[in-house]
Amino acid sequence: MARTQLETSQRILDVAERLVQTRGFNGFSYADIAQALEVTKASLHYHFPSKAELGRRLMERYEAAFAEALRGIDASGGSARAKLERYARIYAGVLRDDRMCLCGMLASDYATLPKAMKEAVKHFFDENERWLAAVLEAGRSAGELEFEGPAQDAARVIVGSLEGAMMLARSYGEPARFDTAAERLLASL
Amino acid sequence: MARTQLETSQRILDVAERLVQTRGFNGFSYADIAQALEVTKASLHYHFPSKAELGRRLMERYEAAFAEALRGIDASGGSARAKLERYARIYAGVLRDDRMCLCGMLASDYATLPKAMKEAVKHFFDENERWLAAVLEAGRSAGELEFEGPAQDAARVIVGSLEGAMMLARSYGEPARFDTAAERLLASL
DNA sequence: GAGGTTCTACCTACTAGTAAGTAATTTGTC
DNA sequence: GACAAATTACTTACTAGTAGGTAGAACCTC
Numbered sequence: 001m002a003r004t005q006l007e008t009s010q011r012i013l014d015v016a017e018r019l020v021q022t023r024g025f026n027g028f029s030y031a032d033i034a035q036a037l038e039v040t041k042a043s044l045h046y047h048f049p050s051k052a053e054l055g056r057r058l059m060e061r062y063e064a065a066f067a068e069a070l071r072g073i074d075a076s077g078g079s080a081r082a083k084l085e086r087y088a089r090i091y092a093g094v095l096r097d098d099r100m101c102l103c104g105m106l107a108s109d110y111a112t113l114p115k116a117m118k119e120a121v122k123h124f125f126d127e128n129e130r131w132l133a134a135v136l137e138a139g140r141s142a143g144e145l146e147f148e149g150p151a152q153d154a155a156r157v158i159v160g161s162l163e164g165a166m167m168l169a170r171s172y173g174e175p176a177r178f179d180t181a182a183e184r185l186l187a188s189l
Numbered sequence: 190m191a192r193t194q195l196e197t198s199q200r201i202l203d204v205a206e207r208l209v210q211t212r213g214f215n216g217f218s219y220a221d222i223a224q225a226l227e228v229t230k231a232s233l234h235y236h237f238p239s240k241a242e243l244g245r246r247l248m249e250r251y252e253a254a255f256a257e258a259l260r261g262i263d264a265s266g267g268s269a270r271a272k273l274e275r276y277a278r279i280y281a282g283v284l285r286d287d288r289m290c291l292c293g294m295l296a297s298d299y300a301t302l303p304k305a306m307k308e309a310v311k312h313f314f315d316e317n318e319r320w321l322a323a324v325l326e327a328g329r330s331a332g333e334l335e336f337e338g339p340a341q342d343a344a345r346v347i348v349g350s351l352e353g354a355m356m357l358a359r360s361y362g363e364p365a366r367f368d369t370a371a372e373r374l375l376a377s378l
Numbered sequence: 379g380a381g382g383t384t385c386t387a388c389c390t391a392c393t394a395g396t397a398a399g400t401a402a403t404t405t406g407t408c
Numbered sequence: 409g410a411c412a413a414a415t416t417a418c419t420t421a422c423t424a425g426t427a428g429g430t431a432g433a434a435c436c437t438c
Contacts, residue, residue, distance in 0.1 A: 029392075030393080047417090108293070109297075125361075148376070156354075160370055164349035184346050234428085390427100392427065396424105399419080408410090
């Protein structure tokens with residue numbers, strides 16, 4: 001028994017996460033993970049019986065980490081605009097690590113995902129939208145931000161636009177494109 | 190010879206296009222196309238020797254059709270805002286056919302694409318950006334649109350935001366989400 | 379019968395997944 | 409604290425099925 005279960009499954013998830021974020025859920029196989037970690041495919045199946053289960057656990061961990069990051073921003077107690085900027089900076093950081101947002105990637109793989117993963121992807125975006133809408137509404141009430149209509153609609157535009165900008169910036173290999181887009185987007189509020 | 194080569198390859202491209210737009214480039218196989226058209230895989234390889242070649246030809250046709258659509262908008266001679274609205278309506282139409290933009294889909298598959306396809310994807314976005322920037326600049330000059338900084342930057346925000354909004358709307362199976370996002374986006378100009 | 383098109387029949391490589399076995403460790407009992 | 413039993417974390421060796429791709433025969437249509 002070389003390593004503890006927890007340690008190993010985290011290492012597996014680390015590799016799988018990067019693979020999904022760079023190649024998509026259909027763009028990698030257990031063999032890729034096995035090679036990266038120098039273990040057998042069978043060993044991976046011991047920790048994650050099926051690829052669907054691996055994907056589900058991946059989402060679970062990712063969403064928890066993201067929620068934690070959002071709580072971190074809330075705790076910082078800055079202005080609404082400052083919070084939005086920190087939110088965008090999370091995306092920028094992922095992009096600079098040559099990755100796409102996990103859920104942005106899975107959104108494009110959506111039609112081919114196992115059911116549990118589909119639900120998890122939507123839940124991720126729902127939570128993002130909810131957090132953003134709260135920040136936006138607070139900012140508007142404070143006279144700090146300006147936008148028309150429901151905060152939820154504005155939140156959806158932000159999530160979609162950041163994901164889209166990220167996708168394009170990554171294709172061009174120019175993370176700065178994302179920064180410019182995010183800046184303009186927030187400036188319009 | 191039941192059908193002409195042209196006719197058959199177009200039918201193959203039709204099916205392949207829909208498959209890429211719904212499942213991604215790694216989410217379908219020659220077997221899927223063969224089944225849909227009730228021909229053998231070998232027959233597909235006669236028309237498109239490799240999947241990479243099939244993808245390249247797909248892009249070629251798609252970009253030509255898109256360019257034609259843009260020329261159609263130009264020819265209509267409406268206001269800059271009307272042109273942008275018609276541009277967004279192209280995306281909305283694709284979405285209502287349960288599809289993603291071909292190139293938006295390929296942007297997320299980017300890391301796994303054959304080289305020729307990578308170039309074609311970037312070229313598609315370059316052309317969109319160029320067209321949008323021209324419309325935006327003309328609209329600003331005419332005092333019809335209002336935005337800060339280079340038209341190119343604004344154009345990039347639009348392309349990215351529409352692609353992102355499309356991706357999310359499709360995941361939720363709610364095309365109306367796209368319409369709302371597109372409306373807000375254009376209203377901010 | 380010539381040429382274009384499609385078929386049968388196949389190949390190799392790879393996919394997710396499994397069965398059976400094993401060395402190291404932990405646990406329970408005395 | 410000794411020792412057997414159970415558990416953990418793997419491995420080797422395999423499965424059925426699918427991926428993209430190919431050689432060559434058969435089939436149309438002119």
